[in-house]
Amino acid sequence: MELKVTRYSVDESGVATVWLDRPERRNSWTGRMHDEYRWIMKQLDDDPRVRVIVLTGSGESFCVGADSKALQSYVGADRYDPALSEDAERPGYGVRPEFDADMAWQFGMRPPIIAAVNGACAGIAVALVSFCDIRFAVEGAKVTTAAPKLGLPAEYGLSWIIPRLVGVTHAADILLSGRVLLAEELKSMGFFNNVFPKDEFEERVYEYAHMLAGLSPASTSTTKRQLYEDLIRTNVGESIEHSKKLIEKLMQGPDYKEGVTAFLEKREPRFVR
Template sequence: MQLKVTTVDVADTGVATVTLNRPERGNSWTGRMHAEYRWIMAELERDDRVRVAVLTGAGRTFCVGADTRALSGYVGGDGYDGGLRDEVANPGYGVRPEFDADVSWQLGLRFPLICAVNGACAGIALAMAAYSDIRFGMVDAKITTATAKLAMPVEYGLSWILPRIIGLTHAADVLLSGRILRAQELGDMGFFTKVLGPDEFPGAVTEYAEMLAALSPTALTVTKRQLYDDLLASNPAASVNRSTELIGELMRRPDYGEGVRALVEKRAPRFGRSEEEQ
């Protein structure tokens, strides 16, 4: 696919950076961007080099939500324009049926997804951040659901994911009021892993992504699956028993042997290589 409103770069470290790239329009969301983003993620899923992905926005904005020209066109309609929906890829699908929908498919990706909210973030962009695994926020970034002021309901499953991240009371405040929050306030609620100033932000995101990328890709995928499987379950004993089964499975993998050798030899592990290479 020809990328017109997004970019992607895969570093030697195994970190893929995906950038929403319409800075002249605040990186606002369109059907084209929807199709490109999902195509990119499907390609990254198939790329064995990729261990972690970072999602961010070009310029000083993350994404201001749906393009205002498109919003005007929806007046009197009964739903959003699907854009290139018939042509979109389905990354993250097939892991659990609960993930097989717009935005929530990010939970099904095999690798951790870090959302670097480097500026204004509204509407669908907030949902994309919420359904990421790790979130970093630029200290002065303005963030809002936007829907309350448009006389619209909560979008893209934010009513499911947000209470699980920041708690019911904070989620009710954010969703019912539709007010604009600064990243620091959301950080205090627990939404962001870190909230940083512009001088620290890029380096901190890269450092964290590279830290994850240096870990066992198998363990990262399995741990991500455990997190969301258990989030959808209500049986702690089942979680304990499943983790015991997974321990047995992963101990038979080459990465476990490499991890033990690295610990004994007091060096950094070199994960993802075959036993012959090690």
């Protein structure tokens, strides 16, 4: 695919970076960007070299939500069209039926996804970030769902994911008011894992990403799968029994052998891709 509004790279440690790349439009979301984002994520999910994905925006914004021209085009329309092409890629699909939906497919992806919110984040971008695994933001970043001011509902499953991240009380505030929140307030609610000063932001994000990349790929992908499957599991006993089966499976793999050997030799493990 020819990439016009996104770009990506993978470093030698297996850390991939994906940029929403329309800085002249503050990385506003379009159907083209939706297609390209899915295509990139499918390439990264299928690439065994990739251990961690960092998602960020080009320039000073993360993503200010749907492009204003797209919003205008829906006035008076009789249905919502997400503008995906018929042959759009399906990264993360097939793990669970519940995850075969927009944004939720990020749960089904193998590598952990870190949202690096480097500036304004609004509308659909809030959903994009919410369905990532780890969330960091730059100090002073402004975040809003914007939906109430546009006469819209909580979009793309925000009414499901936000209460699970910050609790019902904070979720009601975020979703009902649509007010602009600073990254620092969202961190206090538990939405962001951390907020960093602008001059440290990139360094701190990649420090964490490379830490994750140095861990057992089998462990991180399996644990990620457990985390989201157990969000919708209602029986704790099933979770426990499933984890015991996974323990048996991973104990037979090379990562467990290397982890134990490194522990006994008092050194850092060297996990092979």
